[in-house]
Amino acid sequence: MAAEKKYSWHKIAESANDFFWQENNLCEIEVKGKKICIAKKGEEVFACTSKCPHAGGYLSDGFLDAAGNIVCPLHRYKYNLQNGRNVSGEGYYLKTYPVEKRADGIYIGMEEAGFFGLFK
């Protein structure tokens, strides 16, 4: 039986303007010791792991294509920021994190490791 994912939510900014956006609308932050790539598309903010699942390219050095996919700077594999799907078709999966804009700021959801890490 698949357990429902449990998230702990961490405030990462007061507003989308608080991030140190690079010209490519990407930046890297650290949450609970994990490096996270943050992306901005219009008014929306997305979060994914900082390194490409292919060979570890730093995604914050990549760019967003017209459809809003993140493109890795190393070999240009593309990933959907909503579900992590490798839309250029190489079969990888990018870990993404849910982002919520709340009245008091922007939060990122990180999966809880479970009771002392025994359960995933």
Ligand code: FES
């Ligand atoms: S490291 Fe990202 S596409 Fe190869």
